[in-house]
Amino acid sequence: PHRSSMYPFLTESNRRDLREQLYTAYVQRGDNDNETDNKEVAARIAKLRAERAQLMGYESHAHFVLEERMLKTPAEVYDLLMQLWKPALERAKVEVADMQAVVDAEGGDFEIAAWDWWQYSEKVRVAKYDLDEAALKPYLSLDNVLNGVFATTNKLWGLTFTEIFDINLYHPDARVWEVKDKDGSHLGIFIGDYFTRSNKRGGAWMSSFRGQSNLDGSQRPIVVNVCNFPAPVGDDPALLSFGNVTTLFHEFGHAMHGILTNVTYGSMAGTSGPRDFTEFPAQILEHWASEPEILKSFATHYQTGEVIPDELIDKLLKASKFNQGFANTEYLAASLLDMDWHTITAEEELKDADAFEEASLTKIGLIGEIAPRYRSTYFSHIFAGGYASGYYSYVHSAVLDSDGFAAFKATGDVFNPELAAKLRMHVYEKGSTEEAMELYKQFRGREAEIDALLKVRGLDGSSD
Ligand SMILES: [Zn+2]
The missing domain is CATH 1.10.1370.10 (Neurolysin, domain 3)
Structure with a gap:
């Protein structure tokens, strides 16, 4: 079993x-x-x-x-x-x-x-x-969460997402957006296929319909995120658990790795790096999802419009330990x-x-x-x-994402422009064109340390 x-x-x-x-x-x-x-x-x-x-x-x-x-x-x-x-x-x-x-x-x-x-x-x-998951869900409609993840990457890198309605996709549940850079130039196409269906494999993943290459002119990527969130019931919108929200941000991080990539050779683009590194661009994005400032910006009650209360956020953060x-x-x-x-x-x-x-x-x-x-x-x-x-790769990536996000926190600005630019340039754009350790150090200025992860997981002696 x-x-x-x-x-x-x-x-x-x-x-x-x-x-x-x-x-x-x-x-x-x-x-x-x-x-x-x-x-x-x-x-x-x-x-x-x-x-x-x-x-x-x-x-x-x-x-x-x-x-x-x-x-x-x-x-x-x-x-x-x-x-x-x-x-x-x-x-x-x-x-x-x-x-x-x-x-x-x-x-x-x-x-x-x-x-x-x-x-x-x-x-x-x-x-x-004790955290009442049911009390949390009305604040986490799929559209709210998508707006949250789009806004996060907009504040980090100036990206914009425009939904396209006149393209036929493989299933009516799948939605498609054009992703543009800060200067309005085309970066790629993002497809989100979020609801569970009887013929869909379980789990959540990112994959590419087309990769990126600059070898023979510029070819920009077409990337999909597939998840298994519960479909909407009746007239209510699809409401997510916080676990779903984390998954959405995670897969979106992989998607950003696939869309921001900018290398010569397709075989070295996007998510092609070593296993103990490629979860890092996905996992670091999860940290923004649980930042109170960001949660409050997108988590509004789908019926009343009320912003998620601080008390609920506190319980949510405590429960993660x-x-x-x-x-x-x-x-x-x-x-x-x-x-x-x-x-x-x-x-x-x-x-x-x-x-x-x-x-x-x-x-x-x-x-x-x-x-x-x-x-x-x-x-x-x-x-x-x-x-x-x-x-060990899972925890190694976790050390990197906690340490990497701690760099943002240390500046007092989770959207610190200088760090955001380095993260994009040295991690999300580079694929596997350089040694992963070198890429991380160029972003962070040093190798990763474990302290931030111990704190995130409540292993630093601070939990009661
Ligand atoms: Zn992943």
Whole structure:
């Protein structure tokens, strides 16, 4: 089963024995010594990758993969992950204590275990972080949010968006805009296809119908954002959750990367850079969505016209810190496990996957109440997908976006023109024509630091 299908039961069921049974069955997937056991498969994949890397002259698979990434060596990746690990684990321990307090207050005679996390974290959430999503939605109509993201890029770079009505698209839900630069020149075409449909793939993404190139004259891009937001019901407009709003800004960031790009060769345009960098232009735009100043500029009630109240914004921002110890710890444990599997050398014996994983997790001091987000026997990102030695990329991009946005905050102006110009010139326009680290440094003036991310996620000791 998919993990999200187990959460409602783990949250709602009062049968602790059944919660344990379900949770244990989930984390033992591929690890039951039967015909679908993956322990040896995983170990063999890791060993074969090490052998292949050695044949090509690399110390390990991770050395081979990272050569083309923004972080260049396993040592750099471990250094980043371990800097984040300690504060994440400290926060997770506080969360365990918060949940144990609820168990004790209810007279429950047990210690919090991994299968209790969802039920008791929900009780903590309701008590400390309660945010009524339904109260928020009337302020977040799709048109409001689109106006918000258009206004954000207008203030940053002077872009304008003109909706075009006389072009036939592939579906009536899809809308199209011409994007123009500050001087009125044509930059590209943006298509937004936001509502869920029965024949649409799940999730949200950006892709290009036409890329950008200056090789043989100027060819400007045609870019689409596809999402799965709930369609409008009756006469009401489509109303988004704040999670949807963040997704819209995120995908729009990818779209800007695809539209502002200005390079000679099409293969190096737009979003073509390394995986641990290309989420940065998308994720940094999310920060503007949760700035109170910007929220207030677009989040008005669709019936009354009232601007979103400060109290609701405060609750929203506080809620974003909920359960971050858990989320970061499970993610970082999996990232470190990925790195451990891919820094073995060709000479090493075939590993016993369970023993290898246990040693890996014991070394970093993972607590028993949390499992890595994926255990070795079902870690398909790294054993069946493209994320071997790359699962760290998500948090690396997060370090960049938090650090990058902090630069704006530090000037007291989230639209600081000088920084906005640098961000556009060195990040959104450059595609993969230069080393990602150099691009970031040209924008920021230095390499990224983790402090801003710790603050954003409430891992800096400031959360109660
Ligand atoms: Zn993305």
